[in-house]
Amino acid sequence: MVKLAALLAVLCAAPALAQAPGVSGRGAVRLLPGWHLAWDDPFEANARGAGLTVGYPRGGGPGGFASFSYGATESLEVTVDGYGAWQQYAVRGDSPLDLWCYGVLVGARWVPLLSPGGEVEGFFQVSTGPVLGNVTGSAAAGGESLATGFLGGAGVSWNVTEPWALSLEYRYLFARPQAPPPVAGSINAGGHFLLLGVAWHVAGQAPRRSVMDGF
Numbered sequence: 001m002v003k004l005a006a007l008l009a010v011l012c013a014a015p016a017l018a019q020a021p022g023v024s025g026r027g028a029v030r031l032l033p034g035w036h037l038a039w040d041d042p043f044e045a046n047a048r049g050a051g052l053t054v055g056y057p058r059g060g061g062p063g064g065f066a067s068f069s070y071g072a073t074e075s076l077e078v079t080v081d082g083y084g085a086w087q088q089y090a091v092r093g094d095s096p097l098d099l100w101c102y103g104v105l106v107g108a109r110w111v112p113l114l115s116p117g118g119e120v121e122g123f124f125q126v127s128t129g130p131v132l133g134n135v136t137g138s139a140a141a142g143g144e145s146l147a148t149g150f151l152g153g154a155g156v157s158w159n160v161t162e163p164w165a166l167s168l169e170y171r172y173l174f175a176r177p178q179a180p181p182p183v184a185g186s187i188n189a190g191g192h193f194l195l196l197g198v199a200w201h202v203a204g205q206a207p208r209r210s211v212m213d214g215f
Contacts, residue, residue, distance in 0.1 A: 022074030036063030038191030061087035103131035
């Protein structure tokens with residue numbers, strides 16, 4: 001009888017142990033520096049068509065995001081991201097061309113996966129917004145070109161200690177503004193981003209059930 005009572009106590013306590021803080025009402029400021037790669041950039045081929053021999057920087061360049069998010073529900077955040085990236089193209093017989101990319105993206109961040117205590121979060125993000133590409137250098141006319149960017153990403157964050165958290169994220173941004181004269185066609189102002197970031201939580205968290213519930 002004592003063993004049965006103990007078993008019932010454990011089963012009744014399991015849902016409470018599985019409780020994890022959600023993101024409802026939580027604000028967060030994130031800084032996400034990282035590295036940017038754009039292997040599918042059409043600029044190299046387009047530049048050859050204009051008579052320029054351009055060497056694409058296969059190693060990519062630095063890039064990153066600064067964002068603010070607010071928890072609209074227990075598992076959904078509204079996000080605003082500013083981003084920037086840089087890479088350089090070598091031009092045979094001329095000075096290099098610099099590609100500067102920047103923009104503002106608005107979207108949603110879905111947080112379906114939390115550890116029972118809420119220390120670890122898994123998330124997905126989709127965003128869209130205006131993106132600008134600017135190629136500068138003596139071999140190009142320069143000037144900004146505007147396009148609409150579409151972003152998708154996923155990652156995991158670890159709440160080290162309130163209010164601080166660390167995160168590891170992968171994002172892909174599709175954005176193709178027009179290249180400056182004499183190059184015709186588009187450039188890749190997005191690409192692949194691998195980011196290591198830090199977050200500062202500026203508001204409270206609301207209780208939510210973790211994905212462990214029911215097991």
